Amino acid sequence: MISNQESLNLSPFMAIYDMVVPKGNMLRKINELVDFTFILEELKTKYGLDNGRNAESPIRMFKYLLLKSIFDLSDVDVVERSKYDMSFKYFLDMAPEDSVIDPSSLTKFRKLRLPDEGLLDMLIGKTVEIALEKELIKSKSIIVDATHTKARYNQKSPKEFLQEKSKTVRKAVYQIDESMKAKFPPKTTSNEVKDELDYCRQVITVIETEPHIAEIPAVKEKLNVLKEVVEDYTEQLSYSNDPDARVGHKTADSSFFGYKTHIAMSDERIITAAIVTTGEKSDGKYLQELIEKSQETGMKVETVIGDTAYSEKDNIRYAKENNFELVSKLNPQITQGARTKEEEFEFNKDAGMYVCRAGHMAIRKARTNKKNVGKNQRQTYYFDIEKCKVCPYSEGCFKEGSKSKTYSTTIKSTEHKDQEVFQETDEFKRKAKSRYKIEAKNSELKHRHGYDTASSSGLFGMEIQGATAIFVVNLKRILKLLSEKE
Template structure:
């Protein structure tokens, strides 16, 4: 049951806060900036209002999670520190002589009160409202990127793990009837994962065909566990205690196992929208959701700055629909037309044909697919013109071709417009702002423990991200206000 009594507590030792905590302390500034009662309104429906034991104040519980984000401590160590750290007690709204919660209460709060809530979006919106109220952000530009977070679990070696559990299953079978060894699948002890999987499947199938085995609870459980492991490997090539983490790639030769946080922030380095996915998800498809969330708090949004991952066709269409510019370079495959321009070829927009350096226009074109399945347009020039052209040796070189054939990637109207936009001073100027989000990613990892997940699953990652982003935004607002006052 919730306690709705909002009376301010005053104790015998309250004066200690005035003596020990400076007026410019970060927690004092946070409490002056934001009214945390919005957390109560967000979570009150998660509690029973008319019976049961009195619950710990949800606002205080949420503050514990914020402290956990900035201190990077375990639940037990965090509660222990709150017992003697006066600044932490002050932030929590406790009197100096008050006791603290049991560490296990934090786990229950996360799992029972914060599950199935949009707490992350609520926290981000609240900080953006505060920033706009103090006129700290412009609101017309966002910078987007993703950062990876390692799973709490390390993926296990697939072959070794399957061998370990298959060996345990065989041992259970031998205890029932050692003579079954003659009819069981031959044990595999090599290093090939595919051969090990085939062996495990045959072993599980053997158990399912024998009623004297399949009806035994321990055999049934061991067989099911092996089947699930095989399914996990075939689905996402890993076995781990974290079922929702996946293998992603930071580069062609660097991978990680965990999650991605997709972030949109203003040039003032305030995060305005975010989403969490497993590690294998690409960055580009997350942009529409980031834009939609950003527009809710920044309706005047005009441009999005990001790397080449965000210049896909669907994102360009989304930007066109919203009247937003995307400051993101197109794939180099779509820019190869400039190579032909350097060789003297040009594109005639009226005829929709290429013109060669000698001034001859292509006589036909057709759409083809390259080896990777991408659409291209092949332009053919006249044999008659190419055969007598003075530039023949330069154009065709040592090839045996009798006429020039030029292939170019198919460009949509949005891509053509984007190529033109890439040549503008606006594009070049805003591209230089992208480094700021790299610094923000580093800040989240180094200052808020965001390099490794402290919970399991995407929901746990969303909760960790909510607390870290909220704390980061509050610190940034305090910094911006200090800079504004110093001017």
């Protein structure tokens, strides 16, 4: 149960914050910038107002998630730090003497209290609303791109996953005290997962009996991760298979297993829209939705800047129909004109190859019909039939006994003449130079806010992670722009 309004804090010790949390502190600035009561309004249907025991403030729980994203901490570590970090307690609207929540409450909050959908749009919309109110967004252009996030539970066996996590902890311990090597149990030689699980428990026990090492932050954080993994596995969660993650491709020679976040950002570097998908999805397919979501936040869009992934024929047509410039170079492999099975085979612009709906990429390509005068040339893509033989989507796609699996597209060199002319103009080249800004934003999300790896499994968990991370980076950008105006 939650009350209809947030209660005032009447602690006699509140004045301590004025002494220990400076006015320039980022968390203080965020508290002053954002009225978080909108969270209470959004989540009121998830709580009872007149029955049950009092629940932890949803605003405080949401702020805990923001702190996790800002400082890239685990549930256990963000709660631990909120015990003694006065800036954390101030941000959480706690009195200095208040006790903290149990870390398990954060997991429950994410699963039971957060909206089933719309959180990402709601939080982005709130930050764009603040930016527009402060007159920080003046441009009428957006930059689009997609960034990938690796699944937390990668394509490894449960035994390999456990081995990796225990090794990370041991390495952290050895950097403090190499003599600990003699205290750890011998590594398992069997292939049984339960044996590896027992080994991990023994490693945890050994470290915890050495409190002078276990309490060192560099060790403690990795130890907490290992403990969570062991606990989760005990509850029979699978580490070898994230049900929503998919194989995606960054280049012809590299791939990842996880998710994509398709992002639109204003020229002022404030994210105006985002869509989280599985890793194999094509970037260009989400351009129209990103534009429409940006417009719903109040953005006026006259120019859209993106890489070659966004120069599909449908997007060029959409730009003309909606009177905005599409600053995206043509790629002859993307703009093929009409082709069959568009829903089953999508083009990956980084690798220059088609990918089937199972996430497998073609291994080579070749032009055909070269000598047939009067016929359009075709580009044929060849897939690895060994993968096709065991693919769950092989029915209707791969014929048993076939010696090859190919997919062909028609090359029409005369298409998109207007776009070809536009991309050679000085205006196009000048506007295209802004694209680097979104690559820098993707790097910030990954390297400063833990967006390189999913913090949980499943698409819904990824959407929550995306919502909080983007909310944080937008608030940080707004604070920076405001400071530049002063």
